[in-house]
Amino acid sequence: MTQKNWRKSVVYQIYPKSFYSPEGNATGSIKGVTAKLDYLAELGIEYIWMTPVYKSPQNDNGYDVSDYYAIDPSYGTMDDLDELVREAEARGIGLMMDIVVNHSSTEHEWFQKSLAGDERYRDYYIWRDEPTNWESKFGGNAWKYDEKSGQYYLHLFDVTQADLNWENPQMREDVYEMMRFWREKGIKGFRLDVINLISKQQDFPEDDSDGRKFYTDGPRIHEFLKEMNREVFEGHDVITVGEMSSTTLDHCVRYSNPDEKELSMTFSFHHLKVDYPNGEKFVAAPFDFLQLKDIMSTWQEGMHGKGWNAIFWCNHDQPRVVSRFGNDTDHRVESAKMLATVLHGLQGTPYIYQGEEIGMTNPGFDSLDEYRDIETLNIYKLKREQGMSHEDMMAAIKQKSRDNSRTPMQWDATPHAGFTSGTPWINVAPNYTDVNVETALDDPNSVFYHYKNLISLRKELDVLTDGDYTLLTPDALDVWAYTRKTDEEEVLVVANFYGPETTYEIPEGFTRADVVSHNYDVPKLDGTTLSLRAYEAIMFYKK
Numbered sequence: 001m002t003q004k005n006w007r008k009s010v011v012y013q014i015y016p017k018s019f020y021s022p023e024g025n026a027t028g029s030i031k032g033v034t035a036k037l038d039y040l041a042e043l044g045i046e047y048i049w050m051t052p053v054y055k056s057p058q059n060d061n062g063y064d065v066s067d068y069y070a071i072d073p074s075y076g077t078m079d080d081l082d083e084l085v086r087e088a089e090a091r092g093i094g095l096m097m098d099i100v101v102n103h104s105s106t107e108h109e110w111f112q113k114s115l116a117g118d119e120r121y122r123d124y125y126i127w128r129d130e131p132t133n134w135e136s137k138f139g140g141n142a143w144k145y146d147e148k149s150g151q152y153y154l155h156l157f158d159v160t161q162a163d164l165n166w167e168n169p170q171m172r173e174d175v176y177e178m179m180r181f182w183r184e185k186g187i188k189g190f191r192l193d194v195i196n197l198i199s200k201q202q203d204f205p206e207d208d209s210d211g212r213k214f215y216t217d218g219p220r221i222h223e224f225l226k227e228m229n230r231e232v233f234e235g236h237d238v239i240t241v242g243e244m245s246s247t248t249l250d251h252c253v254r255y256s257n258p259d260e261k262e263l264s265m266t267f268s269f270h271h272l273k274v275d276y277p278n279g280e281k282f283v284a285a286p287f288d289f290l291q292l293k294d295i296m297s298t299w300q301e302g303m304h305g306k307g308w309n310a311i312f313w314c315n316h317d318q319p320r321v322v323s324r325f326g327n328d329t330d331h332r333v334e335s336a337k338m339l340a341t342v343l344h345g346l347q348g349t350p351y352i353y354q355g356e357e358i359g360m361t362n363p364g365f366d367s368l369d370e371y372r373d374i375e376t377l378n379i380y381k382l383k384r385e386q387g388m389s390h391e392d393m394m395a396a397i398k399q400k401s402r403d404n405s406r407t408p409m410q411w412d413a414t415p416h417a418g419f420t421s422g423t424p425w426i427n428v429a430p431n432y433t434d435v436n437v438e439t440a441l442d443d444p445n446s447v448f449y450h451y452k453n454l455i456s457l458r459k460e461l462d463v464l465t466d467g468d469y470t471l472l473t474p475d476a477l478d479v480w481a482y483t484r485k486t487d488e489e490e491v492l493v494v495a496n497f498y499g500p501e502t503t504y505e506i507p508e509g510f511t512r513a514d515v516v517s518h519n520y521d522v523p524k525l526d527g528t529t530l531s532l533r534a535y536e537a538i539m540f541y542k543k
């Protein structure tokens, strides 16, 4: 696939644990992904990003890798992976692997040798005589004491996810060698987990906050990524996306500017914190629409001509977007299509998270027993100890838990949504009898076909790839309207983010005949006055 092509491509994210189990197991498998490739080809996506399937104790669902060269038996075998690569390639789909090298599992051989004081491996992790007050992103202090050596190791995530020491050149070379191994297997892309956290400030100071300023976009990050590019990517047909935790626009321009030779594109998360009052995730709260438009517009303008955004509403760490920024009760279909239109009109590479293309919703679990995620369970315990009530905490979890997106993919209306004939590892969302792939494929007006149209428009209309972005409605409390322009072409996207009907004066020159995507039958357009019904979204295109 050429450089030109990937900028017109759409990536589909698969969380294999919840995708499909043809074997009838509690968890999905690699064979389950292969079995559904025709469905993905029908949608029109060109890459699959598959979250980690390496050997792992699964404390953080595979983001705690204990062997980077082996497939976890719960997912199948290396032969299954090779088959998936081949079968995907036969359908014009490239497989992207998830590389988790900010940390490894404490069960990894490297950490076990480090723990034992092995001369080579001790320094593969970050050991200190004294801890700092840095906080783990999953709650509690980020350092764990080891009695044997009398030292502390750093874990920015779970205590079983020890941070690797990127200052050690031999460790870095081992990581690059592992990545080359996957590249040689025919992997067409790498998604790099929290990659902007790998370079820590080496004096490890105390903080007046949680410590993130001392390791986010850290002192040697660009040097490390340039080295990784030289050692693994350069001259090869692979695309790369860095997951950038709490990053800045300036850093993302550098990470993804082709001249810098670091990465193809970056994920940033600021637009998904517009429902975190005072930066607090675990509080139930409505989202701030003005802030959402402002943040996404800032990133559209700031990256244009300089870097490249990975654009997304959902992933395996986020609630379902139709429940979050749409309306998953009275207007599920309209609002799912509206959100798709707004995102797929933007510049960047769109990522669709499994089930988003059929408008899957948060499951609405009320009981803590139904949640599985390590972050959710850790934070519940911590916040309760700090005095938050069970009711407030459950309201927050119901809205924010990462498990909202991890319920099984809804394939059909049979028991467990056709995900497995066994008992799934996490409950299926109760609405699976209505919201499922089979129903969506049978309905020409479904959310699925709306996504399919948007994916094919990206391939057809160069302006969606190249055009600049202008926000037309910064202050409107309900409408998001923007244009994308090149010298030859122009796109106008207008969306009502709420239920009540509203009006918007569109720029001169667009007519009903220019509509290329719409979630209602006929636009209510009178001259330049557009009346927008609940969650109505229209994309106009003219040359």
Ligand SMILES: O=P(O)(O)OC[C@H]1O[C@H](O[C@H]2O[C@H](CO)[C@@H](O)[C@H](O)[C@H]2O)[C@H](O)[C@@H](O)[C@@H]1O
Pocket (backbone or CB within 6 Å): 060, 063, 064, 100, 137, 157, 193, 194, 243, 244, 245, 246, 247, 269, 270, 316, 317
């Ligand atoms: O919210 P941010 O600070 O901007 O960070 C972005 C996400 O980072 C983490 O996600 C990834 O790393 C975790 C550890 O490997 C893993 O559990 C997760 O599944 C990865 O996607 C964090 O856990 C997320 O909540 C943040 O959204």
